[in-house]
Amino acid sequence: MIRERHLNALVLLLLFAVPLWAFFNDAPFTITLATRAVIFALAAVGLNIALGLGGLVSFGHAVFFGIGGYSMGILAHHAQTYTPLMEAPFLIEGTKSMPVIWLVAMVTSAFAALLIGLLSLRTAGVYFIMITLAFGQMFYFFSISWAAYGGEDGLSVYVRNGFPGVNTLVPINFFVICFVILCLVVLLNTLIAKSPFGLALSAARQVPQRVQTVGLDPNRLKLVAFVISGVITGLAGALFADLNRFVSPTMFSWQMSGEIMIFIILGGVARLCGPIIGAVTFVMLEHFLGGLSEYWHIYLGVLLLIIVLFARGGLVGLITGREVAHD
């Protein structure tokens, strides 16, 4: 059995080494696959702040993933068609600059998370799961019927957006950008977990009454966690849209929300690198089982079942042999 801290370092190292190896051995597809895994991991790390730290089982995180995706899609669409996004009261043009897109994605996700969080936190438990699902579905159907931005067909962007000083068209460069963001967010996650806010949030998850007694509002703590969580998942959405150079209502679908949640459960809830291990494992299973058989979903299903039934605490729990209490 190895220590969880060592496992975390190993995972991040491997996640970086494999695409680097692929770069020198001219295997661009492996790089794309790794980038996909990193972006999914980012979305899952985002959700894990709400789910692992705050105990908020959000079944609607695809909302933020999709908002991030559409922020990128809409801005880039206006830039490539040379039409302004808005003329009155002031002019807003489209853009192909990643930092601007990220900022927009994060700000809009924050607004959405604040609104959804305020309303959803009135409920708890299973009802919270379902109301977040309902918000996800609202956005999904809205994006389907929003004909101005492609409706059901989605939006294509012909050239990947730019980052100052980096040629993002080279796969390895884009991978590095995503990887650096993931590392920063993981760092942020550790800082949050150790901060007074993180500790209070953990307490609010476990014994809300006590937190209230010392004069803190558990719901406000949870709301802040929900917003941070939404912002990170929104950023992941913008990157995901950039990876595919395409955005469609699928990013808002409940299956997407479910997948982000599955990355976490697969890896291990409330673990720092649980979501990363989960996302990487999922992408790898998808890839290797997909090559094995046309009906690979059956194998995937059986594997997931085995993990749920026999590896409580996810893969990290299985490897480190220690369970973290999650409620």
Added chain:
Amino acid sequence: MSTLLIIEQVLNGLQFGVMLFLMAAGLTLIFGVMGLINLAHGSLYMIGAFAAAAVAGLTGSFVLALIAAMAAAAVAGVLVEMLIIRRLYATDHLDQVLATFALILIFSEGTRWLFGSFPLFLNIPDYFSGPVTLPGGIQYPLYRLVLICVGLLVAGALGLFITRTRVGIQIRAGKNDREMIAALGVDISKLYTLIFALGAALAGLAGALVGAIQSVQVGMGEPVLILAFVVIVIGGIGSIKGALIGALLVGLTDTLGGIFLPELFKLFMAPSAAQSSGSALASMAIYILMGVVLIWRPTGLFGARI
């Protein structure tokens, strides 16, 4: 807009609602009594539809097809409960979500492997096909009218079963205090299997009945599953009455919203814009309904207060 159209749409909404009720009834029992989130309930609906299509293709009998649908779904439900779900009652909701998601994958791909990717068709039997004339001169498909009646009959029978029979009393008691009911000598695990089989059979019946209107295909269960969740959350988890009222509300909102919202928007918008924004809002309407209900009453219309 004519009264005839309105009545027709109300009937369509009712028909959609009672079919949702068949799905939601099992889900709400399993959810309320055992505290289990079963995402694979939609798969049982799909299994029912496929079993019905297969048997109808072999024998030509619609009644046999319905029986086969309920039997196949119930058997699948019991198998799944005894092999997998039973181990999940004591775990938290996250493990249940992952495990039942895995079951969806297995059931969907298994069905695709058995029946292929192409949709099957289940025909409405001759004696139920064609329109009937209702009082007031409304022409309405007989089959949809039959669906409404079947759904309401099942709802009534289920209500009687839960409130009047011994097993029903045990189910309600198990919902409140499972240790106490076990101490009184009721075999809880047998009771759970029974509830699961009942819920599965209802989902299978719904799949077969709806399969004759739409096509029978892999993945048909998931959209209905989400709607059934919406229904039980609106109604209040564990309440059969809540499931029925929630189902009718969702059915009517969805059907009527699609017709009336564009019309409503035309009063103050250009027709084409009204059409698109009206139908956009209509497709979101039931989720907005659910959101409003939960914000107003955080545990649904007939749920226990927290």
